Amino acid sequence: MFRFLVPLLGAALISQSVCAQVMERSLGDFALKLGTTPTRSMAQGLVTPSNGAGSFHGGLDLTHESGVYFGQWSPNLGLAPDTTAELDSYLGFKKPFDQTLGYEVGVIRYSYPDTAQVASNELYAGLRILDSRLGAAFSNDTGTTNSTLFVDLGSIEQLGMNVRMQYATHRFDTLQSADDGSMIGGFNDWSLKLSRPWLGIDMNLIYSDSSLSGDSCNLYSGHNPRCEQTLTIKAVRALF
Template sequence: MKTSTKMKTLVSSMFLLGLSVSSFTASAIELGGDITITSDYAFRGISQTEEAPALQGGLSLTDESGFYLSVWGSNVDFLAEGTLELDVLLGWSGSINEDWSTDVGIMRYGYPNTEIDGSNFWEVYGSLSYKDLTFGLAYSDDYYANSGDFFYIYANYSYALMDNLSLDLHVGQNEYDDSSASYLDWSVGVSTEVLGAGLSLAYVDTDIDGSYLADSRVIFSISKSF
């Protein structure tokens, strides 16, 4: 079976599974969301907005069993080739025990008004967390712009410096089918909460040379969940 066929089969299976679970636990479904204003939308270390600010927001339907269906959007700027990103996620997250938790699912990245061939793509993802340490993996059989197989391997760690102030560390390896395009991204930041709003300040960088969209920068974000 071709990889693309396997991906379509997995998408269909997870979608039907999510609908089945939700139909039996409709009374336990909760709706939540968030809105964020950020000085730059950096995705895996690369600016999606020409280093300009972004307004982002999402909505999630969550079942008490751990299944969720989410939509998320942000403005983007691909040199007049697109101004909107709209993503859909279907997954499951939950605790394994007191210290361990996991999150698995499938995601569709969509760019409704982008004319770049292959701009819309699917990705499966999974992560395993031990307390404040998370290891994750994402895979696409045909990544953005028809670039073929892609793996994203990452680790996140959040360390409480004091009450209501955390040090946030991230490192991720972007592995393309064409190994010459592969790169490393990382960030170091701090985050806190003030009057119910989340505030974060992060230094973001990659090992890509010669691209202003992937060079080092400091990004400030403010978010609110509801």
């Protein structure tokens, strides 16, 4: 069923060059969100980000008042030339202990309907303390075991911005040969994201890197868009 949800969103799906939008509706005991940016708190840090300008992306999220939720996010619907579709479907449970502490657990399935790439599953869990979140995720892709730890500190008043950090390890089932001839058993990658609103614009500064470099980057398949040290500046403005 999940495979057909995102194509039905219609107007909710637009290219990243326009903006990131979220539309909310109440459906009985459920809260429905449609948007062009991931809306789920914990899963938002794990689903694949959109591929940049020209990619058509979007998703939906349904939350029951009990804390159970499910949804789907597509970083790319494969509508533009030279792009392929990816669907990230998730199911989870989120529960607060009180106003300052809560937890969340769930699973995400990454599927690629237009290619022969095998779908993979990822388990995640997280803890919320005030406005900060600490999360971890574990997955087994074909030939690779991945572990991810991320910390979202929320808005830090002293810095005037939101801070998010992520660190991941990726271990190959067997040693892999890099282009430089070396044999590699795995790699790590990490990122730091600083963001803040400014004159109605969402400003983002993202630093990312990995333990691979140069000719060994042919083995990279981590969370970051690029293998080597990268600094990205992104600005998003909503039109309505």
